[in-house]
Amino acid sequence: MSRARMRVVLAAVIACSPALFGASLASAASPTSDSNASKPVAVETAASRPAQSNEKVTASGQQLSADVVQAKQAAAQQAAADKAQKAKDAKAAADAAAKKKADEDRKKQAAAQASRNKNRCTPPATVVDLSGIQTQNARAIIRAGQKLHIDKKGQIIALSTALQESGLRNYANGNIPDSMGIAHQAVGYDHDSVGLFQQRPVAPWGAGSWGTLSELMNPETSATKFYQALLRVPGWEGMPVTVAAQTVQVSAFPDAYADDAVHAQAIVNALPCV
Secondary structure (H helix, E strand, O other): OOHHHHHHHHHHHHHHHHHHHHHHHHHHHHHHHHHHHHHHHHHHHHHHHHHHHHHHHHHHHHHHHHHHHHHHHHHHHHHHHHHHHHHHHHHHHHHHHHHHHHHHHHHHHHHHHHHHHHHOOOOOOOOOOOOHHHHHHHHHHHHHHHHOOOOHHHHHHHHHHHHHHHOOOOEEEOOOHHHHHOOOOEEEOOOOOEOOOOEOOOOOOOOOOOOOHHHHOOHHHHHHHHHHHHHOOOOHHHOOHHHHHHHHHOOOOHHHHHHHHHHHHHHHHHOOOO
16 A cells, blocks of 8 residues: 555544544443442432331331320229229218118117107196196296206195295286286286295395396296205205295295195196106
């Protein structure tokens, strides 16, 4: 080949070599490029796996926490329900016990009342020869004696005195205007004497010393004052009725009480309870 011909071929080869060289480089670089391109994918996959695992662990932990909370709430609700039921049962038992005790108490009270009714003394509404008012006043005298533990003889002395002094009627006194405003069954004018026993009140109503006007015109209170005076008489228990009554009353007619002793005895016997 001539030198000129060689130059032409060489120039052609040189002209074509950049494209061929580029293709060769591209072909040579292609496997490397694919290999390198796959590495980031592999890195991303490896990197993503731990993240997904953590999310699952977190979700699992949250679910476990929710289950624990729910279990605790259920346990608390059950405990509260058990406590409420126990309180309800305890109240029911207490109510039943209280009802039982109340029933037993009522039965005991009924039995006691029945026993009292069986042994109760029912005094008559009136006593022979006495009106209803006189019987009421006689009861007041006997009741006052019983409260002071005065025996029947002392009660007979008091009744004899009241029968003689007032006929068992509660007297006001026309000389004491204030006495007219107090309940009474009769009106007298003997000095300033009032009541069943014709006792004289202290000033300003009278010149006596037995007590106030209202006290002496109260049948039971006036009888109590009579008994208290009788208890201060030495040996009154052994005295005749007339002597004991006179010692207390200092009456102008000491023998007058004797006429009423029998009647007083009958009254005491007719009113064993007041």
